[in-house]
Amino acid sequence: MNSPEDELKRKNIRLAWILGAFALIVLITAFPFWQNIFKVLGSAVK
């Protein structure tokens, strides 16, 4: 059941998902929603 080949396959797929999730995060941060977060944070500090 847990042949080294299956093990490798699982490892590969897991890493692929991690990288894919990372790419998604990069995509989301490209949208400038954080501009307003900064503004809100800035005024909160004041």
Next chain:
Amino acid sequence: MSYTTTMNDDAHHHNPTGWRRWLFSTNHKDIGTLYLLFALTMLFMGGASAMLIRAELFQPGIQLLDPDLYNNLVTNHALLMIFGAVMPAAAGLANWMIPLMIGAPDMALPRMNNLSFWILPAAGTMLILSFVVPFFPGGGSQINTGWTLYPPLSVQVGMSMDFLIFAIHLLGISSVLASINIIVTLLNMRAPGMTMMKMPMFCWTWLVTAFLLILVVPVLAGGVTMLLFDRHFGTSFFDAAGGGDPVLFQHLFWFFGHPEVYVLLLPSIGVLSHIIPTFSRKPLFGYKSMVGAMIAVATIGMVVWAHHQYTIGMSLGAVSYFMIGTIIISIPVGLMIFNFIATMWRGAMTFETPMLFAVAIIMMFTFGGLSGVMLAVVPADMQYHDSMFVVAHFHYVLMPGAVFGLFAGVFYWLPKWTGHMYDERLAKIFFWINVTGFNITFFPQHFLGLAGMPRRIIDYNVMFTEFNAISSIGAMIFGFSHLLLLYIIIKTIRGGEKATAQVWEGAKGLEWQVPSPPPFHTWETPPSIKQVQS
């Protein structure tokens, strides 16, 4: 070390034939071939658009095209070349060579590999549609933004811009998937005993490239998605009247765009890192420093994007930072060049076509890097910006740094792929025509730019006539020379002198231990450490 294939007839080993073999392929060699064929097709389409542009610029005034079509061609040329030709060609080399080089039976995720290729023809179709749609009734205006797609212009263009935005989405998905696959393959599939620091340099360059792609392609995708929203859904990300900022798009675009030039460059640097040692019959000089330099280039390259935007009115502090950062990159880039020269130093060099290209690349790429340093200087760039000087710069870095490197790789590995030697005499003729044509085309553009001729404009002042005429003649020589390349490739595929497994006397590495052409399946049992080290 001899190589034997074990032909066991497991169920998953039957090889489909005909169109199924290609459409459903999960084999890295077949997918690599598909990528390369796609890239070659796009190279010819992008080349045709370039030759139309140069034909128009042969004389001042407007002869062949109209201004809208001219702008459309300029845009389409760049996109076809960058996304259609260079990136897929580099991915084709990666598919073919990485598993062979690291002793892996295939890419880590073969079915995803199939997907990342087959997205490309769809994306390419969308890209071409974005060019032709305006010629149909109700098709809207032609794209006139250039490949940089700056708003507000890109918000005003007709529906062809929507085709382009979706094409970029698809291209982005394809290259992110391919990058993920390459990273997973390189991290998880190396033959036992092959540590990271024993990995062939081509693999290292692709590892860094793939990380760069994952870091920047989604930003471009985000940027064009916002364009789409501004165009159709009433947002105003880039519209000052609605509280947005058109300059934000420029930042997003160049945050992608500058690292993208390294994406185009690095795989070819990887190819050179194999060709130069082989034909110098010496190991690569400074392997570790090469890896370090590459990581430095990629890291610093991520934080210098605004050198494309000096004229937007940044603060003095900001432009100084971007200027210094940009100039600093020339240090690791220079180190790579010096490593190549040191590899050749006192080597037993021979000059087969791949090596001819390699030497030419070193000279011409360095030249392009130097004009880059000129452009990086803020007060100077205020003059050069948006002139033909920039066009000369990036063609001197991209053509040698990316395209010729890929040509060199194709000549270097074609005997491995096909089992036949290419016609060395014809290939040398191609080299000389090609490189001479390139220089005739782009060298005069430096003078044109310095004298004040703007880029991306269909007409020009009569004072620029002579150099433009020379440039256009060069472009015809350069463009048509690629028909010879096509002929050489077809001739090699169809036959020729049989290639040995090692092909080149000085070639080292696992990829040269499998027969030429390699059997459908290779390295099903990983090679031993001893093989890795030989």
